[in-house]
Amino acid sequence: xxxxxxxxxxxxxxxxxxxxxxxxxxxxxxxxxxxxxxxxxxxxxxxxxxxxxxxxxxxxxxxxxxxxxxxxxxxxxxxxxxxxxxxxxxxxxxxxxxxxxxxxxxxxxxxxxxxxxxxxxxxxxxxxxxxxxxxxxxxxxxxxxxxxxxxxxxxxxxxxxxxxxxxxxxxxxxxxxxxxxxxxxxxxxxxxxxxxxxxxxxxxxxxxxxxxxxxxxxxxxxxxxxxxxxxxxxxxx
Amino acid sequence: xxxxxxxxxxxxxxxxxxxxxxxxxxxxxxxxxxxxxxxxxxxxxxxxxxxxxxxxxxxxxxxxxxxxxxxxxxxxxxxxxxxxxxxxxxxxxxxxxxxxxxxxxxxxxxxxxxxxxxxxxxxxxxxxxxxxxxxxxxxxxxxxxxxxxxxxxxxxxxxxxxxxxxxxxxxxxxxxxxxxxxxxxxxxxxxxxxxxxxxxxxxxxxxxxxxxxxxxxxxxxxxxxxxxxxxxxxxxx
Numbered sequence: 001x002x003x004x005x006x007x008x009x010x011x012x013x014x015x016x017x018x019x020x021x022x023x024x025x026x027x028x029x030x031x032x033x034x035x036x037x038x039x040x041x042x043x044x045x046x047x048x049x050x051x052x053x054x055x056x057x058x059x060x061x062x063x064x065x066x067x068x069x070x071x072x073x074x075x076x077x078x079x080x081x082x083x084x085x086x087x088x089x090x091x092x093x094x095x096x097x098x099x100x101x102x103x104x105x106x107x108x109x110x111x112x113x114x115x116x117x118x119x120x121x122x123x124x125x126x127x128x129x130x131x132x133x134x135x136x137x138x139x140x141x142x143x144x145x146x147x148x149x150x151x152x153x154x155x156x157x158x159x160x161x162x163x164x165x166x167x168x169x170x171x172x173x174x175x176x177x178x179x180x181x182x183x184x185x186x187x188x189x190x191x192x193x194x195x196x197x198x199x200x201x202x203x204x205x206x207x208x209x210x211x212x213x214x215x216x217x218x219x220x221x222x223x224x225x226x227x228x229x230x231x232x233x234x235x236x237x
Numbered sequence: 238x239x240x241x242x243x244x245x246x247x248x249x250x251x252x253x254x255x256x257x258x259x260x261x262x263x264x265x266x267x268x269x270x271x272x273x274x275x276x277x278x279x280x281x282x283x284x285x286x287x288x289x290x291x292x293x294x295x296x297x298x299x300x301x302x303x304x305x306x307x308x309x310x311x312x313x314x315x316x317x318x319x320x321x322x323x324x325x326x327x328x329x330x331x332x333x334x335x336x337x338x339x340x341x342x343x344x345x346x347x348x349x350x351x352x353x354x355x356x357x358x359x360x361x362x363x364x365x366x367x368x369x370x371x372x373x374x375x376x377x378x379x380x381x382x383x384x385x386x387x388x389x390x391x392x393x394x395x396x397x398x399x400x401x402x403x404x405x406x407x408x409x410x411x412x413x414x415x416x417x418x419x420x421x422x423x424x425x426x427x428x429x430x431x432x433x434x435x436x437x438x439x440x441x442x443x444x445x446x447x448x449x450x451x452x453x454x455x456x457x458x459x460x461x462x463x464x465x466x467x468x469x470x471x472x473x474x
Contacts, residue, residue, distance in 0.1 A: 011318070069326075069371035071308060072316025081248070089306075125373050132366050133307035137432045139361055 002059035009076025064107040100142040109125035239296035246313025255391040301344040337379035352388035
């Protein structure tokens with residue numbers, strides 16, 4: 001499992017229901033660290049060097065932020081301008097960039113409908129287009145981009161949708177990239193077992209998963225086919 | 238001529254040679270105002286409302302900034318997040334957006350070579366791609382985007398290149414969009430005359446321009462054809 005560092009840049013973190021929810025999920029995971037970048041002191045080069053040294057210890061960095069005018073909030077960008085110095089991104093002459101081969105994930109929250117960000121949608125541009133500057137940064141640092149993890153309209157989610165978000169977000173943080181379905185099931189089983197203390201029903205679910213791996217694999221194939229059909233019909237971006 | 242407001246967002250404005258140069262050019266122009274957004278107080282809603290009211294008085298807004306990690310500096314973005322509130326961009330229910338039909342220009346400075354920002358170039362992405370978030374903002378506000386005005390490697394420019402920058406930048410600020418060549422010549426002539434006080438040689442140039450309008454038009458057509466040929470050969474992005 002990758003060691004993951006979540007860098008959260010939110011101008012009003014304590015009042016964000018979405019971020020509070022995500023933080024609760026993140027704390028259930030081992031090998032996952034949560035940073036609120038807006039409260040970090042970054043006034044001296046020693047403080048900056050310490051943060052850079054910390055970041056090098058992780059395999060996966062996550063930039064997590066609400067979309068403000070189609071990009072990351074200014075407070076996060078300012079942290080990035082300050083802490084991600086030129087030698088930290090490109091490496092010193094003759095050395096590999098410090099973040100080379102690490103993964104960069106983006107968890108982007110917004111209040112518009114999920115299908116707003118696409119050609120012909122309300123916001124015209126896709127998140128992939130709007131995140132180009134961060135993609136360019138990842139390329140400069142020789143990092144590998146993970147697919148964007150969008151979270152639309154958290155406030156309107158049903159309990160069931162939040163449960164789904166909980167699991168997929170936890171997987172985004174801790175599953176190896178390009179994990180196969182069987183890896184996901186194994187991960188989910190382990191996660192259920194770990195959290196069965198607080199949620200007794202999880203133990204039964206984990207046992208059910210164990211006995212139904214084959215059926216689940218079949219089910220997965222069917223669902224995957226349906227998803228692909230739907231994509232071709234253009235209902236999902 | 239449009240009334241133009243230049244919004245400069247630079248973390249260290251006084252030490253920027255590029256910005257000092259551009260400010261000198263801007264101050265020679267009538268109907269052009271220069272804001273350093275990083276020093277504006279934006280702590281109260283009254284201060285923000287006053288800035289919003291000011292911006293509505295102009296025809297053309299210019300965002301002017303150095304490229305920091307492929308986008309505007311955090312300090313500028315933070316100002317934008319604070320001052321460009323949702324009702325200021327979208328308008329209140331049933332009203333037109335306050336900035337509708339105004340122009341938005343981008344003056345982007347960077348230290349890389351001019352041809353770095355393009356497919357296959359050192360920075361992979363074009364400025365047009367990297368500025369998508371600001372294009373999306375302009376669309377939300379129903380503003381009209383002007384072509385980006387890039388300034389590459391100001392520190393390495395020759396005196397002649399700086400003279401050229403001086404004139405093209407002044408035109409970017411004050412010429413009507415899609416001005417024809419004859420408009421540009423007329424503008425240049427007027428500008429030379431206005432600035433002849435400090436630069437006596439300008440008066441003679443203005444007179445020469447007057448007597449050579451036709452020749453210049455021919456010359457322009459030839460140059461334009463050469464430029465188009467060159468574009469088709471892919472030497473200019």
